[in-house]
Amino acid sequence: MADQQQLTRSEILETVKDRLADILEIEPSQISEGQSFIDDLEADSLALIELVEALEEAFGSRIENFRVEDEDLEDLKTVRDAIDYVAERAGL
Amino acid sequence: MLPVAVDAMGGDHAPDAIVAGARAAADGGIPVVLVGPADLGSRVDLGGLDLIEASEVIEMDDDPANGVRRKKDSTLVRAAEAVRDGRASAMVSAGNTGATMASALLRMGRIKGVGRPAIATIIPVPGGRPTVLLDSGANAEVQAEWLVQFAQMGSIFSQIRFDEDSPRVGLLSIGEEPGKGDSLRKEAFGLLEAASGIQFIGNVEGRDVMADTCDVVVTDGFTGNVVLKTLEGALRAIVGALGAAFSSNAESAAHAEALMPALLPLYVSLDPETYGGAMLLGTDGVCIISHGSSSPAAITNAIGVARDMVVSDVVGRIASAIADDGSA
Numbered sequence: 363m364a365d366q367q368q369l370t371r372s373e374i375l376e377t378v379k380d381r382l383a384d385i386l387e388i389e390p391s392q393i394s395e396g397q398s399f400i401d402d403l404e405a406d407s408l409a410l411i412e413l414v415e416a417l418e419e420a421f422g423s424r425i426e427n428f429r430v431e432d433e434d435l436e437d438l439k440t441v442r443d444a445i446d447y448v449a450e451r452a453g454l
Numbered sequence: 455m456l457p458v459a460v461d462a463m464g465g466d467h468a469p470d471a472i473v474a475g476a477r478a479a480a481d482g483g484i485p486v487v488l489v490g491p492a493d494l495g496s497r498v499d500l501g502g503l504d505l506i507e508a509s510e511v512i513e514m515d516d517d518p519a520n521g522v523r524r525k526k527d528s529t530l531v532r533a534a535e536a537v538r539d540g541r542a543s544a545m546v547s548a549g550n551t552g553a554t555m556a557s558a559l560l561r562m563g564r565i566k567g568v569g570r571p572a573i574a575t576i577i578p579v580p581g582g583r584p585t586v587l588l589d590s591g592a593n594a595e596v597q598a599e600w601l602v603q604f605a606q607m608g609s610i611f612s613q614i615r616f617d618e619d620s621p622r623v624g625l626l627s628i629g630e631e632p633g634k635g636d637s638l639r640k641e642a643f644g645l646l647e648a649a650s651g652i653q654f655i656g657n658v659e660g661r662d663v664m665a666d667t668c669d670v671v672v673t674d675g676f677t678g679n680v681v682l683k684t685l686e687g688a689l690r691a692i693v694g695a696l697g698a699a700f701s702s703n704a705e706s707a708a709h710a711e712a713l714m715p716a717l718l719p720l721y722v723s724l725d726p727e728t729y730g731g732a733m734l735l736g737t738d739g740v741c742i743i744s745h746g747s748s749s750p751a752a753i754t755n756a757i758g759v760a761r762d763m764v765v766s767d768v769v770g771r772i773a774s775a776i777a778d779d780g781s782a
Contacts, residue, residue: 387567387568387569404597406593406594406595407519408518408519408556408559411519411520411523411556411560412559412560414523415523415560432520432523432524
C-alpha cells in the first residue's frame with residue numbers, strides 16, 4: 363500500500379535533483395528549483411523521458427497509482443514544475 | 455552465452471526476413487531468442503527458436519520516446535528488458551531507429567559516466583578498413599565533452615570490430631586546420647587533443663569518411679545522419695548509373711560481364727548489409743540497430759556482430775575507459 367505520510371516536499375526536491383543529476387551527468391548542487399530543463403539545464407526530450415521514468419520508479423511505491431501522464435509532459439518545463447507535479451499527487 | 459534477443463517485428467520485411475535471418479544465425483551456432491507476438495509461430499516457421507512474447511509493435515512513424523512509454527508490451531521494449539533482466543545478452547532490431555535507441559536507453563540505462571549514447575555506423579572504404587562514423591543520428595545536438603566520449607567509445611568499437619590496435623580518430627569539420635569549424639568543433643578539438651586513450655589525428659573533412667584517412671569519425675548526430683544518408687544516396691545513384699551504362703548496348707554489356715568477377719567483391723564490400731547494422735554505444739547492454747530494409751543475411755550478420763560485441767565485452771571496456779577518464 364502506498365505510504366504518503368513520510369513524503370515531504372524537500373524529499374521530492376532531493377529525489378528530482380538526484381535523478382536529474384544522474385541523467386545529465388552533473389552535480390545535484392548545480393540544479394535549482396527555478397531552472398528550466400531545456401534552457402538552463404540543456405536537457406533534451408529523451409533526458410526528460412528518462413527523468414519521468416525515474417520519478418515513476420522512485421515514487422511508485424510511495425504514491426498510489428503514480429504516473430506522469432503523457433499529456434502533462436509538456437507542462438513540466440522547470441524543476442519546480444516537476445516537484446509540484448509529484449507533490450500534488452502525493453497530496454501535499 | 456545468453457541468447458541474442460531479436461525483434462521479430464522490426465523492419466520492412468518483418469517478420470519473415472527477420473526470423474529467417476535469426477534461424478540462419480542459430481544454425482551457425484549463435485543462441486537466439488525471438489521477441490514477437492504469441493501467434494508468431496502460426497505466421498512464420500520459427501525453426502524451434504524460443505519466443506519472448508510481446509503483444510505490441512512500435513511502428514516506424516511512432517514517436518520514439520513516447521512509443522516506448524505507451525507501448526510497454528512492445529517487441530522493442532521487451533527485447534531491451536530481456537537484456538536488462540539477464541535473459542538475453544544483446545538485442546537486435548531493424549525497426550524504428552529512434553525507438554530502438556530509446557528502448558535501450560530507458561530499459562538498459564546508460565553506462566555510468568556516459569553523457570549520451572551514440573549510434574556508430576560502419577562506412578565501407580574501398581580497398582581499406584571501414585570507417586566508424588558516430589554519432590550517426592542519436593543526438594541532434596551535442597556538447598563538446600560528449601564528442602570526446604564518442605571518440606573513446608568509437609575507438610573501442612573499432613578496436614574490437616576491425617582488430618585495430620590504435621584507431622585514428624578524426625573530428626568532422628570543414629577544414630583540416632585546428633581553427634576550422636564552429637565553436638563546438640573548436641572546443642571539441644582542444645578537448646580531443648588533451649584526451650587520453652585515443653589517437654586523435656585532428657580535423658577531417660567529408661571526403662575522408664570513405665577514404666583510408668582515419669578509422670573513427672566523430673561528429674554530432676545531425677551532421678552524422680546527413681553524411682550517412684548522403685553517402686547512401688550517392689552510392690545508390692552511382693550503382694544505378696553504372697548499371698544503366700553497362701546495359702546501354704550489347705558491347706558494354708559484354709565488357710561488364712567480363713568485369714563482374716572484379717566488381718562483385720567490391721559491391722559486397724560496399725553493401726551495408728555486409729556489416730549487419732549500426733551499434734548503439736554507451737548503453738549498459740549491447741544493442742544493434744539494423745537497416746529497416748534488412749534482408750535475412752543482414753539480420754544474420756547483425757546477430758553475429760551482437761555476439762562478437764558480447765564476447766569481447768564492449769560494454770565493460772567502454773565503462774572502464776569512461777571511468778578511467780573521469781578519475782584522471
